[in-house]
Amino acid sequence: MSGGSPAPDGDAQRPPHVPFVDRHDPGLPPEEAARRFYEVMRRRRTVRAFSERPVSRATIEQIVRAASTAPSGANKQPWRFVCVSDPALKRRIRLAAEEEERAFYAERANAEWLADLGPLGTDADKAFLEVAPWLVVVFKLMRRDDGGQVYYPAESVGLACGLLLAAAHHAGLATLTHTPSPMAFLSRVLGRPAHERPFLLVPIGYAADDCEVPAAALLRKPLDEIMVVHEPPPADAD
Numbered sequence: 001m002s003g004g005s006p007a008p009d010g011d012a013q014r015p016p017h018v019p020f021v022d023r024h025d026p027g028l029p030p031e032e033a034a035r036r037f038y039e040v041m042r043r044r045r046t047v048r049a050f051s052e053r054p055v056s057r058a059t060i061e062q063i064v065r066a067a068s069t070a071p072s073g074a075n076k077q078p079w080r081f082v083c084v085s086d087p088a089l090k091r092r093i094r095l096a097a098e099e100e101e102r103a104f105y106a107e108r109a110n111a112e113w114l115a116d117l118g119p120l121g122t123d124a125d126k127a128f129l130e131v132a133p134w135l136v137v138v139f140k141l142m143r144r145d146d147g148g149q150v151y152y153p154a155e156s157v158g159l160a161c162g163l164l165l166a167a168a169h170h171a172g173l174a175t176l177t178h179t180p181s182p183m184a185f186l187s188r189v190l191g192r193p194a195h196e197r198p199f200l201l202v203p204i205g206y207a208a209d210d211c212e213v214p215a216a217a218l219l220r221k222p223l224d225e226i227m228v229v230h231e232p233p234p235a236d237a238d
């Protein structure tokens with residue numbers, strides 16, 4: 001309803017709405033705000049060497065809150081963030097992940113996959129799973145906890161994970177997007193129910209002082225390769 005005009009009859013059926021007043025105002029022109037955000041985000045790096053410096057639970061809670069602001073299919077929020085700082089549990093996760101990863105590097109990955117991983121220098125050793133102060137294991141809900149349907153869970157959880165990484169980075173922390181393959185062991189070790197599927201394992205902490213990142217990870221496709229623009233043709237100059 002707007003402009004003080006009487007509500008059309010159809011509005012009687014409309015579910016409750018509220019005015020959109022809680023708006024983010026960057027206080028900058030959008031071009032400048034977008035540029036500054038890019039300058040922050042381009043410094044995010046996947047890190048495989050963490051410091052043991054602790055990170056508070058309150059910090060992790062805020063980061064998960066930020067992730068939970070993601071849009072989701074029909075707002076069903078089909079995600080669970082299992083946050084682990086217990087050293088014994090981190091060790092169990094590391095041992096199980098390394099077992100899967102040894103099989104991955106020895107047999108499961110095909111030659112092209114291994115060649116693509118070459119420049120990153122990854123291997124089956126996952127010490128970071130014990131060193132990082134927090135492991136956030138993100139689960140995708142295939143059903144709601146009450147058994148109801150969810151919609152586009154992969155898209156929804158993927159978006160939430162993007163925000164999780166951005167929020168950690170914004171807080172000055174480093175992350176690793178880890179996908180030990182296959183990930184079913186995470187359900188077992190963490191005792192998660194069948195309607196939750198492991199989606200991503202995200203160690204979060206400070207990067208180690210002597211942390212290095214693969215040079216190949218810095219490469220980004222140029223804008224004209226990833227962006228296609230359709231604008232109206234320029235108006236004829238008279």
Ligand SMILES: Cc1cc2nc3c(=O)[nH]c(=O)nc-3n(C[C@H](O)[C@H](O)[C@H](O)COP(=O)(O)O)c2cc1C
Binds near residue numbers: 213
């Ligand atoms: C879905 C996904 C799975 C990934 N799995 C792993 C992984 O299992 N182990 C790892 O070391 N890095 C993993 N990565 C990190 C990528 O290698 C990394 O994002 C890429 O090299 C670009 O580097 P950057 O994140 O620093 O920009 C994964 C990234 C994504 C998005």
